[in-house]
Amino acid sequence: MSKSTILAISGSLRAESTNHNILKYLGDLIPADIHYSIYDGLASIPPFDPGLDTDDAPFPVVELRRLLTKADGVIICTPEYAFGVPGQLKNMLDWTVSSGSFSDKPVALITASLSGEAAHAAMLLILGALNAQVADGAKLIIPFIRSKMDGDKVADEETAKKLTEVLETFFNSI
Numbered sequence: 747m748s749k750s751t752i753l754a755i756s757g758s759l760r761a762e763s764t765n766h767n768i769l770k771y772l773g774d775l776i777p778a779d780i781h782y783s784i785y786d787g788l789a790s791i792p793p794f795d796p797g798l799d800t801d802d803a804p805f806p807v808v809e810l811r812r813l814l815t816k817a818d819g820v821i822i823c824t825p826e827y828a829f830g831v832p833g834q835l836k837n838m839l840d841w842t843v844s845s846g847s848f849s850d851k852p853v854a855l856i857t858a859s860l861s862g863e864a865a866h867a868a869m870l871l872i873l874g875a876l877n878a879q880v881a882d883g884a885k886l887i888i889p890f891i892r893s894k895m896d897g898d899k900v901a902d903e904e905t906a907k908k909l910t911e912v913l914e915t916f917f918n919s920i
C-alpha cells in the first residue's frame with residue numbers, strides 16, 4: 747500500500763511564523779509512514795485572474811493543483827489579518843475553485859492568531875464553497891498564539907493536547 751500524503755499550508759509568509767512553526771511541530775508528531783510536506787510556494791502564486799484560470803494556468807498554480815491532487819488530506823494553519831483571511835492565502839484558494847482541487851478532500855483547519863475568530867469563520871465558508879471535508883473535530887482556533895509557542899515547540903500544554911486531538915480526528919477522516 748502506498749504512503750498517505752499530507753500537504754500542510756501556512757497562511758503566513760513571515761519568517762519565524764508561528765503558523766509555520768505549528769506545521770513543523772505537527773510534522774514531528776506524524777508517523778513516519780505518512781508523507782508530510784509543508785507547501786513552500788504560497789509567495790509565488792500570482793494574483794487570481796479568471797482569464798488565466800484554465801488547465802494552462804501559470805506554473806505555480808499548476809504545481810499547487812498537482813500537489814493538492816496528490817494529497818490525501820490538507821492541513822491549513824493560518825493567522826487572521828484585519829479580521830479576515832490573509833490575502834495571499836485567499837488568493838491561492840481562489841485558483842482552486844474551478845480546478846476542484848479541494849473537492850471531497852479531508853482538511854484540518856487551524857487558525858492561530860491573536861484572536862482569529864473572523865478568519866476561522868471565513869475560512870470555513872471558503873472551504874465549504876470548495877467542497878472540502880472539514881470534520882467537526884478537525885477545526886481549531888488558537889488565540890494569543892505568540893504566547894503559546896517557543897520556536898517550533900508548543901509551550902502551552904492545553905494547546906498541544908488540542909493539536910493532537912485535531913490530528914487524530916483528521917487522520918480518522920482520511
Ligand SMILES: Cc1cc2nc3c(=O)[nH]c(=O)nc-3n(C[C@H](O)[C@H](O)[C@H](O)COP(=O)(O)O)c2cc1C
Binds near residue numbers: 760826
Ligand atoms: C497586518 C496584520 C493584521 C493583523 N490583524 C489581526 C486580526 O485582525 N486579528 C488577529 O487575531 N490578529 C491579527 N494580527 C496579528 C497576528 O495574529 C499575529 O501577528 C500572528 O502571530 C501572525 O501569524 P504568524 O506568526 O504565523 O505570522 C495581525 C497582524 C498583522 C501583521
